[in-house]
Amino acid sequence: MGVRQVAAGLLVVLLCLVTAGCWDRRELxxxxxxxxxxxxxxxxxQAGGSALESxxxxxxxxxxxxxxxxxxxTPSGGGSDQPKGExxxxxxxxxxxxxxxxxxxxxxxxxxxxxxxxxxxxxxxxxxxxxxxxxxxxxxxxxxxxxxxxxxxxxxxxxxxxxxxxxxxxxxxxxxxxxxxxxxxxxxxxxxxxxxxxxxxxxxxxxxxxxxxxxxxxxxxxxxxxxxxxxxxxxxxxxxDEYTIKGIRMIRGNLKSAVITLNCPLHPGYGVTFEMFRHNTILEPHVEGDKIYFTLNTAWRGNISEVACQQYHDTLDEKFQEKAEELLAEEITHNISYSLNIAQQAGVDPMNFARYLKAYEPETWNRIKDNWEDIYPTIPLYVKARVSIQNVGEHK
Incomplete structure (x- = not known):
């Protein structure tokens, strides 16, 4: 081994010693x-404050x-000096x-x-x-x-x-x-x-x-x-409130799970509960001449998780499931429309209509962006909701 190789090896060892550890190390x-x-x-x-906090x-x-x-x-190990309840x-x-x-x-x-x-x-x-x-x-x-x-x-x-x-x-x-x-x-x-x-x-x-x-x-x-x-x-x-939040999240499509309870149309005061475990939601802007509108297609799949009036229903019956799916789709549509109306009245766009329009219809956006505050409250949203009941749980 030549002198150069030895010198290079020593230099590597020296650099390892110098650069080992964290330069800004501080004990926990x-x-x-x-x-x-x-x-x-x-x-x-301020009544509970202190002049020292200034x-x-x-x-x-x-x-x-x-x-x-x-x-x-607190110290590691079996014991702790921290007083109980503190x-x-x-x-x-x-x-x-x-x-x-x-x-x-x-x-x-x-x-x-x-x-x-x-x-x-x-x-x-x-x-x-x-x-x-x-x-x-x-x-x-x-x-x-x-x-x-x-x-x-x-x-x-x-x-x-x-x-x-x-x-x-x-x-x-x-x-x-x-x-x-x-x-x-x-x-x-x-x-x-x-x-x-x-x-x-x-x-x-x-x-x-x-x-x-x-x-x-x-x-x-x-x-x-x-x-x-x-x-x-x-x-x-x-x-x-929470009901408005639900509708906004339905439009934004950021749901991973959801629970919706309906009043049974045949037995008022009793609820039928549906748990969504999968959905496909697509929000799209459309421009037809001077008309701007949005469509929302949302398809939900899930299970019946609770039926308070179960003694009156056979949840495996196709007619019961079809009626429940219809009512659930109506509730989703109503919740979305309610929340959009609240948002448009306030002139607030948490559903990101402006962002969608800018991304998918840039020419239209450039034409109307200066008047967006006036246009946004008038934009309609057409909702198509579909619900599919996959199971009724461990008991019919």
Whole structure:
């Protein structure tokens, strides 16, 4: 082996020694893992606040209050020094005009650096969104490289900071629990959390679309994702209920499972429940001269999951199934029409009609885009719904 080969081998070994490990290594116990953040107006909840949760600014104005939920790390092994009944997180707060500045000033309240790589939820109070735009409230979170774009965003009717004190019955950190609730939208039509994380909302706002976010209620140490916060572009306007959410999700086609209950036409007060496990939904724009309209073809397949008046019916009977399929298709059509009417009256387009028209009929879009606000409420949607019952469960 020549001198050059030996020198090259030594150089490789030396480089391995120099570059081994992580250049920014920090021990786990030295990190303060932020699970969730809450944004409120500074004057809200000041009775429970502290003069320490602030800092001096030249102008003196501190209109916003940022609170962070930090994970408590407990020793590994068989035991834990954490008192029974105590939460797994603690909360830090600060007031100011810029979130980055508030985060840095919070380091005066903790012995651990705040680490946002695992943030799960951003909670924004309704009061804040009536004063500021949604873009202003998420700007820092989508610029910072530590943030994750799958972070869930919620709108809180009351004080957002209160939710950070929530102790989930599952024993996990509150931010993790809330993100888990949001992910269950695949099985719950009433949860409007499909495509409402930080990344999806950023794309909607960058494209000039209308944002929608799940509404989160907190009371007596209980939480529920309940309703939909509606935005015109990035300005909050109102809330919509669960029935409206269902229709919007039917149009958007982001359902993986769905449960629909009908009142039995022969036995009022009794319900027949259908569980959808597969669907094919196609939304298409059409242009005929000056007329613009949309069609929605949706085909659902699923099972009868419950019949409250089962003693009066043979669910294996073809006539029963055909009638149930007909009524279910009518209910789907009605729900879609109801939700579209609510959206068009508000001038909000969560179904992405504008995006579809721009993609499939670009010439028409270029011609009408300046008048879209006036045209959108007049656009009809023709719905064709079909339902196929595949099974009736383990018992007829």
């Amino acid at each position: 116990q030295e990190r303060g893992f932020v699970m969730a953040v809450a944004i409120d107006l500074a004057e809200d909840g 800092y001096t600014r030249r102008e003196g104005s501190k209109p916003l209050r940022l609170s962070v939920q930090v994970l408590k790390l 939460g797994k997180t603690y909360v830090l707060s600060n007031t100011g005009v810029a979130f980055h500045e508030m985060v840095r000033d919070m380091l005066g309240q903790t012995s651990k650096g705040l680490y946002f790589e695992h943030i799960q939820a951003i909670l924004i109070s309704e009061a804040v969104l009536r004063e500021y735009s949604l873009k202003q409230m998420i700007d820092f979170w989508r610029r910072d490289a530590e943030m994750r774009w799958r972070t869930r965003i919620f709108v809180i009717p009351g004080e957002a900071r209160e939710v950070l004190s929530f102790q989930p019955p599952t024993g996990e950190a509150g931010g993790i629990f809330l993100a888990g609730v949001a992910r269950l939208y695949t099985r719950n039509m009433n949860i409007a959390s499909a495509q409402t994380d930080l990344g999806a909302i950023s794309q909607v706002l960058d494209a000039g679309g209308d944002a929608i976010l799940p509404r989160l209620e907190y009371k007596d140490n209980k939480v529920k994702v309940n309703g939909l916060a509606v935005f015109k572009k990035d300005r909050f306007i109102t809330y919509w």
